[in-house]
Structure formats: C-alpha cells, structure tokens
Amino acid sequence: DGGITQSPKYLFRKEGQNVTLSCEQNLNHDAMYWYRQDPGQGLRLIYYSQIVNDFQKGDIAEGYSVSREKKESFPLTVTSAQKNPTAFYLCASSLQMTGMAKNIQYFGAGTRLSVL
C-alpha cells in the first residue's frame, strides 16, 4: 500500500540533544512538508521541499533543520536551539502540478515529541 510512514511514533528528547524524525513516502510525490501541531493552534508549517536537494523555510523554522537527499525521504531534525519542542509533528506530501486539482496533501500518522 502507498502512503507516508513517520517514525518513531513517540520520541523523547533530553535537554541539549538533537533528535531526528523520519518521514518516508512511496507515493512518488514531488513535494513534502513538515508541520508542528500544538493544542488550539492548528498546524504550523516548519519546512517544505518541492524537489530533491531543495527546501524552504516555513513559518516556524527556527530550531529545526531538514534535508531532501532522496525524493521519498524528508527527515526533520529538532535541534537543541528549539527551546519548546514538545508537540505533535506531522509530515505530509503532495503532487506538484500547478493549477491542477491534484494538489492534495496526504499525511503520515505523526510523531509525538516530548522533553524529558
């Protein structure tokens, strides 16, 4: 089955530690996205990538980093500079066909990150 796989489902971070959240998709989608979800705030865009080896900052990129070395993979690193990392992180992907009606975002099941 095609889809988006996020791992791990739960992750704990110690103070000063960098942690990496995995996102893999086998939908052959061009674009991938990372969102942060906090209670009552909806989804906020962290980073997105439209093609391999290229990515753009979203609204809340500070304290996070990403890479896009392969089309199917878009890992997110939460660095020690992110002082309030506790949240639910969602990865999404979509086709990139400008002006077409296929620009639907499909989501993974999420990773819940907590600070020890």
Next chain:
Amino acid sequence: AQSVTQLGSHVSVSEGALVLLRCNYSSSVPPYLFWYVQYPNQGLQLLLKYTSAATLVKGINGFEAEFKKSETSFHLTKPSAHMSDAAEYFCAVSDWTGNQFYFGTGTSLTVIP
C-alpha cells in the same frame, strides 16, 4: 497571503442531529479548499475538497460542504451525527499553485449519545 478562520473551537451535537462546522477563507483569487479530519494521535485524513468544479462538494462518511464565494465560506455539514464522527476537523486552503496549504485552528466535534 491566504488565511482560514474556523468559528468555534469546540462544537457539541447530539447523536442524530445536524453537524455544522464553519470555515471562512480570505483569498483574492478562487482557491482550492479542503476539509480534513483527525482522530486522536493520528494524522489528517482528507474528507473532501473544492476545486471549482461544483459548489456543493460531497465527501466521505456522509459529509458535504458548500462553497459560497459571496460569503467566502466553506462550511462542513452532515445531516445526522454519528458517535464515530467525534474528532478534530480542519479547514484548509491553498492557492492555485498548490505549493502551500494554510490550515485553520481546528474544531473539536463532540457527539453526545
């Protein structure tokens, strides 16, 4: 920039009653509009989407939404609520490029037996 406003962060309905979740968007050009549903500790699932083909859009699980350009609204409805409809619902908008999506803050639906 695009934006979406969902009125009411919490909505409670009785089982069998009408569900109405409100969404208003701001856009200078006809957008693409979406409703997603999220169950606890899960990702978002697409309920339905508006892409200018028809103003009344039918989605999964008996939900539908009507695009009203004059009111810049895209409210989600279901004639009869079921216990399994209890979840968080998000309205989203993208521009014609589809490069970015903008999500509302969500509405938590509670269904009372």
